[in-house]
Amino acid sequence: MxxxxxxxxxxxxxxxxxxxxxxxxxxxxxxxxxxxxxxxxxxxxxxxxxxxxxxxxxxxxxxxxxxxxxxxxxxxxxxxxxxxxxxxxxxxxxxxxxxxxxxxxxxxxxxxxxxxxxxxxxxxxxxxxxxxxxxxxxxxxxxxxxxxxxxxxxxxxxxxxxxxxxxxxxxxxxxxxxxxxxxxxxxxxxxxxxxxxxxxxxxxxxxxxxxxxxxxxxxxxxxxxxxxxxxxxxxxxxxxxxxxxxxxxxxxxxxxxxxxxxxxxxxxxxxxxxxxxxxxxxxxxxxxxxxSTPFPISWADEERDLTAWLGNDLQDDAFAALYSLKPMIDQCKDPQILKDWLYLQTSDHFYYMCTKFFSDGDVHMYFNHYSSPYEAYINYMNVLADFKVRLEKAVGEQALRAETKPKKKSVAKKKAAAKPKKKAAAKKPAAKPK
Amino acid sequence: MKVLMFGWEFPPHISGGLGTACFGLTKGMAFNNMEVIFVVPKAFGDEDQRAVRIVSADQQTINLFDTQFQEYWKHLTYLEVSSLLVPYMSPEEFRRLTDASEHDYTDIKESVFAEKFTFTGAYGPDLFKEVSRYALVATKIAKEYTHDIIHAHDWLTFPAGVAAKHASGKPLFVHVHATEFDRSGENINPQVFEIERQGMLFADRVIAVSNRTRQVIIDKYGIAPEKVVTLHNAVTMGVTHTERYANPLDDKIVTFLGRITFQKGPEYFVEAAKKVLDVDPNVRFVMAGTGDMWQRMVEMVAKLRIGHKFHFAGFLNGAEVKKMFDMSSVYVMPSVSEPFGISPLEAMQSNVPVIISRQSGVSEVLNHAIKVDFWDIDAMADAIYALLHYQGISKMFARMGHEEVENLKWDNVAFKLKDIYQAVLDGRS
CATH class of the missing domain: 3.20.110.20 (7-stranded beta/alpha barrel)
Known part of the structure; x- marks a missing residue:
């Protein structure tokens, strides 16, 4: 069958x-x-x-x-x-x-x-x-x-x-x-x-x-x-x-x-x-x-390639700007920021920036709430700018906390034990003193 | 001395430099005890079928000028003419604007200087017909209101000024804020050019907003040099006691504010931005305004991969402009061709150091500003970087610039204008 x-x-x-x-x-x-x-x-x-x-x-x-x-x-x-x-x-x-x-x-x-x-x-x-x-x-x-x-x-x-x-x-x-x-x-x-x-x-x-x-x-x-x-x-x-x-x-x-x-x-x-x-x-x-598919394909548009999301300058600039934040994201623990990070990656945002209106314009306009790809790009980049500022601040504050925390612990340790082992404190700052 | 003035816009709806200049000038004239009959075109909409209406002070929605404003109104008769004319409009744009609506019109002779107009009260089908229709209304006004002087601002009202002169025989002053060469480069619209030239020829004096504009009028329009005088613009004193809007970002902001058109040189700003960002990534660039080159600028920014540091703010209203200046560390006006350019003066009022192109009229009156050629993006980037990083110069510019601008008063401009009027009146008698 x-x-x-x-x-x-x-x-x-x-x-x-x-x-x-x-x-x-x-x-x-x-x-x-x-x-x-x-x-x-x-x-x-x-x-x-x-x-x-x-x-x-x-x-x-x-x-x-x-x-x-x-x-x-x-x-x-x-x-x-x-x-x-x-x-x-x-x-x-x-x-x-x-x-x-x-x-x-x-x-x-x-x-x-x-x-x-x-x-x-x-x-x-x-x-x-x-x-x-x-x-x-x-x-x-x-x-x-x-x-x-x-x-x-x-x-x-x-x-x-x-x-x-x-x-x-x-x-x-x-x-x-x-x-x-x-x-x-x-x-x-x-x-x-x-x-x-x-x-x-x-x-x-x-x-x-x-x-x-x-x-x-x-x-x-x-x-x-x-x-x-x-x-x-x-x-x-x-x-x-x-x-x-x-x-x-x-x-x-x-x-x-x-x-x-x-x-x-x-x-x-x-x-x-x-x-x-x-x-x-x-x-x-x-x-x-x-x-054998050396170059990515998709189900979109006549070309069945990635050009609905990537390829024009608006899309490529936005895409590169988004993923340039990845190293900082890896350090970030703020749940709201991580959630926004996921939602900002949604492919639709790049779809709105597509400029090939001729062959598949109907489909593109149907899914788009912006009046032009330029507006989609400007809006996205504004959001990304704020997101980056927030991310930098969050990661910076985290680093600051990480720096100050072990010091406090070592001070507490000092009070508890007369001579704390500095090596151990430096290696495992979060470990409880025995 | 009573002046019949064909001007543009009136608070609270001002869309650009021309309206700002007209408003400032008439206020200065009131201060110098001149009477003004101020005529502006305005789309009345369907509810109002009259061609002209007088607007009294209590019909105005502004109160920010309080007592000073009351004084001003005493010297002013304010007439609105039902018309679709708006400043900066090209014939193509006018067609786009009016295409959708219907027009009933009786055929008018091609030349806008033709005397036989049939006045229907309806808007004209194209910009030139609308300009002619406006001139016809001007004839009526010139016969009804006594005056000693006729003063017209920019080409769309030149035919009105000429028509008024025909009607009353009083001396005509045409005020050139921008020529067709400024708006369109070398690809001028010959019809517009001809209207400008005719207006200048008919006028008793041509008033240019800068020496460079005066030179254009002499060289390209063939007007006798002794008939052309320069009268620089000034700036309306802003309300200074409002709170400064703080920049919430760590990055400093460099701003371009104006119509995004060929004349304003937006692409040089983008290129300079790229150069600065290559060296110092902690800067943000903002382009505020709209215009026919907007899309190209967005593409260019994306292509240069600086979109994460370059923002488009769209058209800003008065309060937002103030906010934008408050947030800015540097203001750049890279105009390719700018007869005057009031916006740098407004930036300086907000204590923002400015970079202006040598191809602007305002560079003739400013000392405490960095002047570069519009095409010299290296010099522009250099100046931006310097103003962002070297406290000495930026602080000095902000302070000295503010002082300098404080002395550019419309009251003084109007005083000079009075002299120009008087010279012509004396010459006639």
Whole structure:
């Protein structure tokens, strides 16, 4: 039997408020709570809650034969915890069915995989911890932000102990090869790769309601007939998309929910496909070849590369300025600063600075609350300037405390014992005197 | 002596140097016992169909000038003309502004100096028609209000001044705050140039805000030197007792404040910033203002990778400008071509040392400022660094500069202007 794998990306960023130059050094609230809350509630009601309910019904109806997979970012989990706990509960109900898999990723949907620092690894650990806490689930498969992937990223992911990874079936990497097989990382062949079938995925995610599209309207008959058209040897069709496709990008009025409700039945009756989750696919299938990807790819835009987030001067300057703070961050212990640090890394901030409006402008404008990339850049850099001032101060104060603390202890020691061993005091300042 | 003046803007809505200068000058004239009929264009909106309205003191929303202001109003008749004209507007911008709205207009002869205007009361469809329409209203005003002198500020009101002269026969003074060459470099709009030239030819005297502007008027507009006089601007005395807004940052701040356009030389400021930051990273640069080169400047800052130390503050209102100056350690005006430039004087009032380009008119009246060529970014960076690091010079500049500015009073400027008027009146009689 051929396999079909549904994967949904669930993410919302913490959007920045308009942060003026005059706020630098004075105000440290960077995020637009009002907008973030409003957008989350809107998307929850249009998409998360009804789609979760639909998936739950489908899972119950098909008694374990219908399966899906999510990657939920830490920023979204934080938002639903504080703005709309009901959404969290509905995801937890799905997790309890056992037919839902959760993937690992960076906590804040960041681009840290593109940086050499250990920030990537520590963010992945944070995210895994959060998933375990909320869903009692330990992810074994990894998906990087926006399906970003390269040989080197794959290697790092494998070293963290993951068995498989999701990425784009990018034409310029695959060439004549089909995305409908399992592949492996060329540096670490034990890391399996699941590739997005972008044509069939985008038929649902982008073209579903496009009346100018020759195949509009999309019905389950049509879609399953296309599934049946894939090569006779092909093994798996990976349908990867934004979760917001359901109800938010494609409104309920387009019939997207009815399509999804009817699709499993149609697949079971008209094709020889079965649903799998990524970890099942990785266990059950044999990889057919390595996929060499020296340069990072992603699922974004026509180019399937990183140019939605990085590459123009605005983005590169902001990105470099952000990660220049990493050495100081490693010394910082202030929980609020560390939280802001995570949220400031979210890839969306760089997406807003993108200047290639021509081929994918529609998609970019849809997700953007700034009126121009220039404003996005100015605002971000103002915030970063204040963040740096705060960070420097916090680290400086910490260092000062660290300097004064042992002295006090040694004084106390002196009083307790007549002759303290100076060496021991210097080596282990925090150790209690025996 | 009663002056019919075609001016610009009025507190509390002042968008730039031209409005500031007009306001300061009329106050100085009131101080010197001159009567002024001050006419300004203003978009009335739909609710008000009159072409001209008289605004009395109690209709004004300002009270910061209290008793002094009351005295000023006694000498002033303030007329607002329903018009979409705003200072610094190019024909292209005007089209953009008015494109959306509808206009009913009867065809007017091409030349703005044509005498046959059909006045409909509606706004003109393009800037030149609007300028003509404004001139027509001027004719009406000149016939209604008695006056001895006509005084017009910058090209958009020159046709109004000329029309008023036709109507009343009184001597005309055109005041040049900026020429088309300042605004557009060598790529001038010939229509604008022609309006400026005609205004200057018709005028009894051309008043230039600096010697360099006077020279431009003589060289490029071909006006007889004896007809062109220089009258430097001054600065309105600010309220000095307000609390200084402290810079909350450890880094010192270097500021550029003005329209982000070719004329103001913003790119030289960015390049100098890069040079300073290479040597001393503990400085922040701020570019406040808006303009057609804004996007290019943002790109340039990002390209030079100095975005973490270079901030764009957008357009600042009066109170914010004061705040910005208070926070600044150095103010830079790198203008490529600046007929005068009042903003450095305002910075100096706030005790901020200034660096100004030699290509600015204000450099003719200031001693306690560092003067560099606008293109000499090395000298500019050097001066910024020096003012940031060498206490001796920065303190001296702040103190001496403040004193120097205190002596540049509009009262004195108006006194000189009175002499210029009188010379022409004496010559006629």
């Amino acid at each position: 051929k396999k079909i794998c549904f994967y949904f990306q669930v993410h919302q960023p913490y959007r920045l408020r308009t942060y003026r130059f005059f706020d630098i050094g004075k105000k440290h609230d960077y995020f637009d709570d009002y907008a973030n809350r409003k957008i989350l509630i809107k998307v929850a009601e249009k998409c998360y809650l009804p789609t979760n309910q639909l998936l739950l019904e489908l899972i119950q109806k098909h008694q374990g034969k219908f399966k899906v997979c999510f990657s939920i970012t830490g920023t979204l989990l934080d938002q639903i915890e504080s703005y709309y706990p009901e959404v969290l509960k509905s995801f937890q109900r799905l997790a309890a069915t056992g037919c839902v898999e959760f993937l690992a990723e960076t906590y804040s949907h960041s681009l840290s995989a593109l940086r050499p620092e250990k920030e990537f690894e520590s963010q992945v650990a944070l995210h895994t911890k959060k998933i375990k806490e909320l869903f009692g689930y330990e992810p074994t498969i990894f998906r990087d932000t926006e399906l970003i992937y390269s040989d080197l990223i794959g290697e790092r992911v494998f070293k963290m102990g993951y068995k498989g990874m999701l990425t784009e079936g990018a034409k310029h990497v695959l060439g004549w090869k089909s995305p409908n097989y399992l592949y492996y990382n060329t540096l670490e062949p034990k890391l399996k790769l699941l590739l997005k079938n972008f044509r069939l995925s985008d038929d649902i995610a982008f073209r579903f309601s496009q009346k100018s599209w020759g195949d509009w309207p999309l019905t389950t008959e049509k879609f399953v007939s296309w599934l049946n058209l894939i090569g006779p040897q092909d093994e798996i069709v990976n349908l990867f998309m934004d979760y917001e496709t359901f109800g938010e990008h494609q409104w309920a009025e387009t019939g997207i929910f009815d399509f999804m409700r009817a699709l499993p039945d149609r697949i079971f009756s008209n094709s020889n496909f079965e649903f799998v989750t990524p970890s099942q696919a990785v266990e059950q299938l044999q990889p057919v070849a390595g996929m």
